[in-house]
Amino acid sequence: MTSTNGRVVLRWVTAFALALMPALTVSARWLAAAPASACNIEGVERIVAIGDVHGAYDRFVDILKAAGLVNDTLHWSGGRAHFVQTGDVVDRGPDSRQALDLLRRLEAEAPRAGGAVHALIGNHEVMRILGDLRYVVPGEYQAFVTSRSEETRQSFAKQARPDLRDQVVKDTPLGFVEMRVAFGRDGEYGKWLRTHDAVARINGVLFLHGGISPAVAAQSCDEINATVRRELTSGLDQTRAAPLASLAAREDGPLWYRGLTQLPEADVDDILAKQHARAIVVGHTVTTTGRVAPRFGGKIVMIDTGMQPAYVPAGRASTVEFLNGTLTAIYTDSRDVVH
Numbered sequence: 001m002t003s004t005n006g007r008v009v010l011r012w013v014t015a016f017a018l019a020l021m022p023a024l025t026v027s028a029r030w031l032a033a034a035p036a037s038a039c040n041i042e043g044v045e046r047i048v049a050i051g052d053v054h055g056a057y058d059r060f061v062d063i064l065k066a067a068g069l070v071n072d073t074l075h076w077s078g079g080r081a082h083f084v085q086t087g088d089v090v091d092r093g094p095d096s097r098q099a100l101d102l103l104r105r106l107e108a109e110a111p112r113a114g115g116a117v118h119a120l121i122g123n124h125e126v127m128r129i130l131g132d133l134r135y136v137v138p139g140e141y142q143a144f145v146t147s148r149s150e151e152t153r154q155s156f157a158k159q160a161r162p163d164l165r166d167q168v169v170k171d172t173p174l175g176f177v178e179m180r181v182a183f184g185r186d187g188e189y190g191k192w193l194r195t196h197d198a199v200a201r202i203n204g205v206l207f208l209h210g211g212i213s214p215a216v217a218a219q220s221c222d223e224i225n226a227t228v229r230r231e232l233t234s235g236l237d238q239t240r241a242a243p244l245a246s247l248a249a250r251e252d253g254p255l256w257y258r259g260l261t262q263l264p265e266a267d268v269d270d271i272l273a274k275q276h277a278r279a280i281v282v283g284h285t286v287t288t289t290g291r292v293a294p295r296f297g298g299k300i301v302m303i304d305t306g307m308q309p310a311y312v313p314a315g316r317a318s319t320v321e322f323l324n325g326t327l328t329a330i331y332t333d334s335r336d337v338v339h
Contacts, residue, residue, distance in 0.1 A: 038118055038200040039221035041082070047202055047322040048330075049084040051283030052122065054308035055093020055140065056317070059332075060102070063307075063317035066332050074102060076109035082202055083110065086283040086303065087122020087209035087255070093308040094139020100189060118200045121228065122209040122283065123255040125193050126248050128183045129232055130240055137310075141175035144182060149174040185236065198228040198254050205322065206277040210284045211260035213252040214267060217274040224254055258285045265296045272299060281320065290316050291336075292329035298339035301327065 048067050053060045064070045069078040085103060090096040107117040124135065146152075156177050157168040183190040199208040199221045206212070206221065216224070224247065231239040231248045243249035250256065260268065260282055272278065283304040287293040290312075293302040306315020320338075321328045327339040 037222055037225075038197050038202075039225070041200070041202040042204075044080075044082045044203050045323070046078075046081040047084065047205065048078070048081055048319055049086060049207055049281050049303055050317075050319045051086050051303040051305070052088035052286075052307060053085070053093075053096070053099050054088055054091055054124070054311055055096035055099060055137070056308040057093075057095035057098040057102070059307050059309075059317040060099050062332050063319050063330070064102075066317075067319045067321065067330050070106070074105075076106050076113060076115065078110065078113070078115050080114040081110075082116045082118065084118045084200060084202070084207045084281070085120060086207055086281070087120045088124045088283060088304075089119075089122070090128050090140070091124040091135035092137060092311045094137055094142070096140055097143040097189075104192065118202075118207070119196050120200060120207065120209060121193060121196050121198050121232075121255065123249070126232065126255055129190060129193065129236075130243060130249065131180070136179075138173065141173040141179055144175035144178035146178065149178065152177050185233075194229065194232050197225045198248075199224050201275075201277060203322065204276075204278040206275055206280045208254050208280070208282060210253070210255045211257040211282045212254060212271050212275060212280060213257040213259055214263075214271065215252045216247070216254060216257070217271045221275065228254070256284075260300050261285050261295075261302060265299070268296060268299055286312055286315065290314055291331075292318055292320055292338055294327065294338050298327050301338075 048069060050063060061070070061074065069076065069081065069083055071077040083106070089099050089103060103117065103119050107119055110117045127135070153169060153172050153174060156172060157165045160168045182188045185191065199206060201207070201221050228248045231246045239246045239248060244251070247253045248255060260280060272280065279299050279301060281301045281303060285302060286304050286306045287302050290305050292305060294300065295302070301320060303318065303320050305318040306312025307317045309315060317332060319330045321330055326337055329336045329338050
């Protein structure tokens with residue numbers, strides 16, 4: 001979709017989505033209310049964290065199995081473990097919808113065994129909510145195609161001026177409208193994502209997608225989560241109008257910041273103190289080695305090892321495990337104690 005005509009298409013999609021919503025009503029079982037605070041969870045015996053998935057569903061499944069979180073039928077087998085997924089399930093790879101659906105199911109199943117799933121929001125989930133589709137790949141649209149998609153596309157094009165309709169059809173992939181509706185305010189995925197946090201603190205370890213910058217460090221975990229949630233719900237129009245002024249989308253915000261990979265230890269210690277945390281685990285920035293990378297004795301742990309091969313050809317799936325005071329990196333072919 002070209003940028004100019006893409007903006008034309010997006011101008012109509014919200015109004016059209018409202019008309020389409022009755023045909024795309026979703027099951028209420030996925031639309032749970034926002035959970036209690038994820039910022040003061042203590043006494044968890046085992047924590048497992050996985051970084052950026054980017055539509056790499058098969059690798060996501062493989063690493064979940066390697067970590068013992070799912071069985072062969074892809075149902076929760078992690079017992080009382082807490083599983084943290086640090087965002088960026090969508091974009092760059094074709095199978096993001098499958099990965100989201102699996103994550104949603106595990107989120108529902110884990111509590112029955114005494115465990116929990118903390119599905120955090122990444123910058124690409126925010127981009128999808130805001131209508132920034134630069135990194136959507138064809139397979140992601142295709143995942144939303146139905147037998148009525150051509151009819152939907154033609155109906156959508158009729159919202160445009162007559163002289164633009166042919167171009168709108170050309171620039172609108174099948175499944176585009178359905179995907180935009182699904183990630184809208186009341187859509188299946190959009191409504192679900194908006195119930196989730198940007199940050200979680202478990203056993204004194206802070207988990208998030210990008211990182212805590214010095215500019216944000218004074219804000220508490222709960223404050224960050226409340227602000228991001230407001231910006232993506234009641235304040236969505238304002239966020240869309242000025243995204244770089246929002247905590248959810250600004251460069252030094254918790255979903256975009258990359259500086260923890262470079263800050264000196266003294267600055268990291270200051271951030272940890274302000275966040276009342278002993279360590280911070282982040283995705284977002286792919287490690288140069290393709291392996292989990294701790295800094296300063298595990299005060300910072302980088303877990304994005306490039307799961308999506310179309311994005312990082314030499315990357316791999318990985319996870320980190322906190323268990324009995326030991327930090328272990330788990331790959332599909334090995335387990336390495338890193339701290």
